[in-house]
Amino acid sequence: MNSLGNVFSFISKDVVSKIQILENFLSSENGSHYATIQSMVKYELENDLVDLTKRGSHPESGCRTLLRLHRALRWLELFLERLRTSTEDSKTSVMCSDAYNESLAQHHPWLIRKAVGVAFCALPGRDTFFEVMNAGDHTQVVALLGESLPLISEVYQITEDLYAKNNLLELP
Numbered sequence: 582m583n584s585l586g587n588v589f590s591f592i593s594k595d596v597v598s599k600i601q602i603l604e605n606f607l608s609s610e611n612g613s614h615y616a617t618i619q620s621m622v623k624y625e626l627e628n629d630l631v632d633l634t635k636r637g638s639h640p641e642s643g644c645r646t647l648l649r650l651h652r653a654l655r656w657l658e659l660f661l662e663r664l665r666t667s668t669e670d671s672k673t674s675v676m677c678s679d680a681y682n683e684s685l686a687q688h689h690p691w692l693i694r695k696a697v698g699v700a701f702c703a704l705p706g707r708d709t710f711f712e713v714m715n716a717g718d719h720t721q722v723v724a725l726l727g728e729s730l731p732l733i734s735e736v737y738q739i740t741e742d743l744y745a746k747n748n749l750l751e752l753p
């Protein structure tokens with residue numbers, strides 16, 4: 582993302598800081614509970630470590646942090662599927678914003694949605710995008726996406742089901 586330009590740095594900073602939160606839990610003295618998503622959910626819920634209705638004493642729990650990344654994974658899945666099936670005249674900005682409106686946008690306030698809209702306008706075209714991905718020529722990238730998308734989708738669904746079962750899908 583950083584190679585796409587400065588406009589994207591506010592997005593990548595947020596992703597990096599959320600991954601850092603999870604890595605800090607993993608390397609803490611309670612790290613063993615963070616080995617899997619299932620054990621993290623069980624541990625944090627059993628020990629009242631999650632703010633369930635409004636942000637309070639645990640504003641950066643593993644559960645709420647992962648939920649933000651989980652929602653972003655859905656955006657990624659929708660976007661990459663559009664990219665995989667795109668044609669020469671498809672616009673990356675349109676693919677990105679359609680995927681965004683169908684997923685993450687529903688969880689973002691107005692100001693963030695506007696800022697994200699500006700970032701999308703700065704996206705390079707489809708050809709440059711394929712190059713930035715650095716995964717071979719178009720045919721190879723499309724094949725790679727065909728292999729990886731079912732895995733992304735499976736990971737998304739496992740988290741979605743676990744979070745739904747534990748009523749965690751709307752964590753503040």
Ligand SMILES: CCCCCCCCCCCCC/C=C/[C@@H](O)[C@H](COP(=O)(O)O)NC(=O)CCCCCCCCCCCCCCC
Nearest residue numbers: 582591592595596649650653656657677681685693697714
């Ligand atoms: C390749 C183009 C990249 C465009 C990415 C567009 C995704 C839109 C994400 C917009 C995030 C806006 C930044 C701020 C977000 C936070 O407010 C918000 C809420 O957090 P909070 O509850 O702690 O306050 N955070 C989030 O929703 C998490 C956003 C995570 C965004 C992840 C984007 C992942 C991008 C991965 C790019 C991979 C490119 C792959 C190319 C093959």
